[in-house]
Amino acid sequence: MAVTNNKNQNNKIKGIASLKEGLSALRVADLQDIRKKLHIRNISSLKKAELIQFLAEVIPFHLRNIISQFDERRLFLVENIIANNGAISANNVEIEEMEYFYKTGFMFTGVRNGNPIVMIPLELLPSLGEIVRDETILTDVKRNTEWIKITRGLLYYYGTVPNDKLVNLVEKYTPVHPDYLDFKQVIFDAMEYYQEIDIDRKGYSYWEVLDPLVVLEEQASRKNLDYYPFSKKQLLEAGETDYVERPKGYSQLLSLFTQKYRMSKQEAKELVEDCIMHVKLGSQPSQLLKYIQTQLTFESLEAVQKLMDAVVLLMNNTREWYLKGYTSEELFAQEKKALPPLTNKKGEVISLQTHQKVGRNDPCPCGSGKKFKKCCGN
Numbered sequence: 001m002a003v004t005n006n007k008n009q010n011n012k013i014k015g016i017a018s019l020k021e022g023l024s025a026l027r028v029a030d031l032q033d034i035r036k037k038l039h040i041r042n043i044s045s046l047k048k049a050e051l052i053q054f055l056a057e058v059i060p061f062h063l064r065n066i067i068s069q070f071d072e073r074r075l076f077l078v079e080n081i082i083a084n085n086g087a088i089s090a091n092n093v094e095i096e097e098m099e100y101f102y103k104t105g106f107m108f109t110g111v112r113n114g115n116p117i118v119m120i121p122l123e124l125l126p127s128l129g130e131i132v133r134d135e136t137i138l139t140d141v142k143r144n145t146e147w148i149k150i151t152r153g154l155l156y157y158y159g160t161v162p163n164d165k166l167v168n169l170v171e172k173y174t175p176v177h178p179d180y181l182d183f184k185q186v187i188f189d190a191m192e193y194y195q196e197i198d199i200d201r202k203g204y205s206y207w208e209v210l211d212p213l214v215v216l217e218e219q220a221s222r223k224n225l226d227y228y229p230f231s232k233k234q235l236l237e238a239g240e241t242d243y244v245e246r247p248k249g250y251s252q253l254l255s256l257f258t259q260k261y262r263m264s265k266q267e268a269k270e271l272v273e274d275c276i277m278h279v280k281l282g283s284q285p286s287q288l289l290k291y292i293q294t295q296l297t298f299e300s301l302e303a304v305q306k307l308m309d310a311v312v313l314l315m316n317n318t319r320e321w322y323l324k325g326y327t328s329e330e331l332f333a334q335e336k337k338a339l340p341p342l343t344n345k346k347g348e349v350i351s352l353q354t355h356q357k358v359g360r361n362d363p364c365p366c367g368s369g370k371k372f373k374k375c376c377g378n
Contacts, residue, residue: 005059014085014086014087014107014122015081015086015119015120015121015122015125016086016110016119016121016122017088017121017122017123018056018121018122019056019059019060019121019123019124020052020053020056021105022106022108022119022121023052023055023056023105023120024052025108025110026102028048028051030102030103031048031051031052031055032044032051033103034059034102034103034104034105034330035051035055035057036044037064037103037104037105038058038059038066038105039361040058053198054310054326059105059106060124060127060372062105063106063124063127063128063131064131064134064137065085066104066105066106067131067132067137067141068137068140069139069140069144069182069185069189070141070144070188070189071141071142071144071145071148071186071190072142072145074193075132075141075143077093077118078107078120078128078132079132081107081118081119081120082120082125082128082129082132085122086119086120086121086122086125087112087117087118087119087120088117088118089115089116090109090115090116090117090118091115092118093116093118096193096194096195097193097194097197098116098118099325100193101118103192106120106121106124106128107119107120108120108121110238136316138322143174143179144186144190146174146236147170147176147183147186147187148186148187148194148239149235149236149239149240150170150173150174150189150194150232150235150236150239151166151170151190151197151204151239152190152194152197152206152238152239153186153230153234153235153236153237153238153239154166154169154230154235155197155204155205155206156206156238156239156243156245157228157235157238157320157321157325158199158219158227158323158324158325159205159206159209159215159280159322160202160203160204160205160206160209160212160215160216160219160321161203161204161205162202162203162216163199163201163203163204163371165203166203166204167180169227173235174231174232183257186203194241196241198210198212200212202216203216206321208277208280208281209281209321210281211304214282215321215322218282218322219321219322219324222323222324225323225324225326226324227324227325228319228323228324228325228326228330232262244273244276245276245318245319247276247280247314247317247318247319247327248313248314248316248317249310249311249312249313249314249315249316249317249318250272250276251312252310252314253272253275253310253311253313253314254268254269254272256306256307256310257271257272257296260303260306261296271292271295272314274344275288275291275292275314276289276314276318278291279314279315279318279320280318280319280320280321281321282320282321282322285308285311285312285315288311288315289304289308289311292307292311315328316328316329317329327343331354358368
């Protein structure tokens with residue numbers, strides 16, 4: 001997240017004076033959202049003025065707990081607001097993030113000189129300054145960042161993960177228990193902030209999954225296929241906002257769009273990334289070609305064939321939700337290893353691994369541990 005920060009900013013922008021002032025600009029429904037998020041009960045019947053007064057008194061005591069659920073991105077934002085007299089330009093802040101701020105109870109948005117800003121009441125800056133430097137808070141924030149990125153990375157590659165499997169998958173890379181309840185709260189809070197993870201009774205899903213049930217049904221049809229074993233580094237990379245994988249075939253298709261079809265690099269990049277998402281959604285080659293035809297005009301059958309060669313290369317090397325994170329190429333290679341041995345022209349059996357003739361008393365290439373004559377050779 002880029003944050004505007006220049007020498008003159010302190011003179012141009014200054015935060016609101018009090019928490020009460022910030023809360024007064026919100027609707028009753030917004031105030032109730034804050035109350036619910038802070039788990040404050042038995043005050044839902046208060047009138048707006050009474051609710052504002054109550055929240056203004058209790059929110060300062062919740063600041064530490066609220067910040068403890070942040071990740072490094074949000075902590076960085078708070079630190080910049082503190083460093084700039086309680087307000088910064090929000091020109092480089094996403095709309096989804098802007099929608100989140102009021103729910104914290106202490107961060108507010110507004111417009112100054114025609115530009116959007118994010119503000120924190122001046123009265124809260126001293127206590128917040130101490131909180132964001134606290135070692136315990138910094139440890140929590142680092143842990144939260146890892147939880148969020150790994151969860152988002154898993155969902156980017158798997159599409160949808162059942163509710164009862166997510167924690168176990170995350171724990172392969174970073175500890176969750178005994179902080180399970182904290183983990184759930186951190187993920188729910190990140191869902192509101194980034195709006196890149198969805199949850200329903202079927203499970204957790206990446207935001208671009210159209211039908212989680214279809215993804216889960218396709219995955220369930222491959223009972224003997226486990227989730228692809230990504231490295232922690234791969235998941236942390238995929239957990240970055242706006243990450244898009246670049247599989248084999250990416251650069252070839254990009255070059256084809258820019259050179260043959262005279263697309264700008266940005267347009268070509270967006271089209272290739274759309275193609276990758278279509279593959280993740282389960283599109284077949286013919287469906288992908290039909291989509292590309294809405295963007296391009298083909299001069300000949302030869303041009304279509306050249307395009308499809310690049311498209312198929314991309315499709316075969318893109319990690320698919322239906323395949324639990326595997327590429328078609330990887331799955332084909334895995335299934336090929338599991339095939340029974342082939343026979344050569346003389347009727348001899350040839351191992352797919354060694355390409356050598358298999359004797360009757362040799363171990364069977366299928367991996368059973370039995371002699372060939374008592375297994376596949378029988």
